Amino acid sequence: MKLEKCITVDNINQNLLNVKYAVRGPILERALQIERELVKGVPKPFKYVVRANIGDCHALGQKPITFIRQVLALAACPQLMSSPDVPEDVKKRVQDILHDCTKRSVGSYSPSAGLTLVRKHAAAYLTARDGVPASYEDIYLGSGASDLIKAVLTLFVKDADGKPPAVMIPIPQYPLFSGTLSELGLRQANYYLDEEHNWALQVAELERSWQQASVNSHVRALVIINPGNPTGQVLTRENIEEIIKFAYDHDLFLMADEVYQENIISKPFHSFKKVMHEMGPPYSGMELASFVTCSKGWAAECGLRAGWAELVRLQRDVAAAFSTARAVLQCPTVLGQCAVDCTVKPPSPGEASYPQFCAERRDIHRVLAERAATAYNTFNSIPGYSCNPIDGSMFAFPRVEIPENAQRAALEQGISPDEFYCLRLLEETGVCVVPGSGFGQKPGTFHFRTTILHSREEFQHMMDSIRQFHLQFLRQYS
Numbered sequence: 001m002k003l004e005k006c007i008t009v010d011n012i013n014q015n016l017l018n019v020k021y022a023v024r025g026p027i028l029e030r031a032l033q034i035e036r037e038l039v040k041g042v043p044k045p046f047k048y049v050v051r052a053n054i055g056d057c058h059a060l061g062q063k064p065i066t067f068i069r070q071v072l073a074l075a076a077c078p079q080l081m082s083s084p085d086v087p088e089d090v091k092k093r094v095q096d097i098l099h100d101c102t103k104r105s106v107g108s109y110s111p112s113a114g115l116t117l118v119r120k121h122a123a124a125y126l127t128a129r130d131g132v133p134a135s136y137e138d139i140y141l142g143s144g145a146s147d148l149i150k151a152v153l154t155l156f157v158k159d160a161d162g163k164p165p166a167v168m169i170p171i172p173q174y175p176l177f178s179g180t181l182s183e184l185g186l187r188q189a190n191y192y193l194d195e196e197h198n199w200a201l202q203v204a205e206l207e208r209s210w211q212q213a214s215v216n217s218h219v220r221a222l223v224i225i226n227p228g229n230p231t232g233q234v235l236t237r238e239n240i241e242e243i244i245k246f247a248y249d250h251d252l253f254l255m256a257d258e259v260y261q262e263n264i265i266s267k268p269f270h271s272f273k274k275v276m277h278e279m280g281p282p283y284s285g286m287e288l289a290s291f292v293t294c295s296k297g298w299a300a301e302c303g304l305r306a307g308w309a310e311l312v313r314l315q316r317d318v319a320a321a322f323s324t325a326r327a328v329l330q331c332p333t334v335l336g337q338c339a340v341d342c343t344v345k346p347p348s349p350g351e352a353s354y355p356q357f358c359a360e361r362r363d364i365h366r367v368l369a370e371r372a373a374t375a376y377n378t379f380n381s382i383p384g385y386s387c388n389p390i391d392g393s394m395f396a397f398p399r400v401e402i403p404e405n406a407q408r409a410a411l412e413q414g415i416s417p418d419e420f421y422c423l424r425l426l427e428e429t430g431v432c433v434v435p436g437s438g439f440g441q442k443p444g445t446f447h448f449r450t451t452i453l454h455s456r457e458e459f460q461h462m463m464d465s466i467r468q469f470h471l472q473f474l475r476q477y478s
């Protein structure tokens, strides 16, 4: 009998071995282990683990939007249509959606880019958002924005001018990008965000990064995350104009990750599509991919895996190849598509669901603004901490000075100083955050990312725990 495995780490796709995703990395593994230990009664200096590693709002206690859940319930079980408890606008919406489903069932495959009705509603949403006509044929629904971002990045897997392809991404970044580039074997060209200027995106830094990467690679695309994850900045309109000009001058395909466009706290959001249009030719003729999701914003339906992208002005044959590649996967979940429909066409004034929808959405925005203020004020009041304002998204990314003795202790354990810090924080307080090295950071600086959408009490407990831990850490290592 053969004993060897036919697939081993030596003979599988080696790109997979380079994929890292810190948001669900070793710190979370340890947190889950600690949770099991707590259940078994192992004594700890805290009662429970506070999970702040992932932007999963419902997991933190945010209530689902009633309108979305009613639409999903009826779409899945049309027998509920006769229930007197369901508002008329929900029934009407579900009838419209089911009319677009084969045999009126969300259990049937949809077209691979998504239900035509939902794509048309998404196009209407974009037209209203940007004041620029959008076409439903440019809209592709997917299993979350992650699915579509990977699909678009796949377009760049091709050597050009004898050089391997590279994609420019921000540092710090959301590790979907670094992970997917690794998986696809694409090179990563880092550009650093300017922490001293509220994580602004400086064109001189884009230029530096491009020059450096272009020596050995063919740089194909520029990724922008706006509002930023993990950094929480919202780009100004002027900054977006500069970025668009840069991409034009360097023949780069623009990928605008705008998934936090509804998580706006203090600065207005400008879409790349709108700014390009307002700049006029030649910029208004550039290609663009922009990404939206139901996982974020007021919907925050992460578990439904529903997102969408707009791909504009692609060469016809490129769009056809992209569509065929998407068709191989059949289609994104149709219940997820129902959620997309609700987010791009929420209840409007005069409809029965409108007052409750407005109240629920207002509450979600209020909590976000409150937590952002608490995080900003708390972190800036801890010695050795600094934190930029959180203008959008749902994260804080404070910078922490880690004493040299602690840095040495980390090295001795073979881990980075920020990992060491976050592990100690977890072991001593139960607070689970993600080290900055998982997102990338300027060498010599240390950060962590925390989600900010916990209940007020839990968030306050977390802030207090972090402060006490840090003061003790300083006493031990300074």
Ligand SMILES: Cc1ncc(COP(=O)(O)O)c(C=O)c1O
Pocket (backbone or CB within 6 Å): 055, 143, 144, 145, 146, 147, 174, 176, 225, 229, 257, 259, 292, 293, 294, 295, 302, 305, 306, 307
């Ligand atoms: C910046 C950014 N882009 C994309 C995604 C992917 O979201 P999803 O695949 O859940 O739509 C996330 C999720 O956290 C994100 O933070």
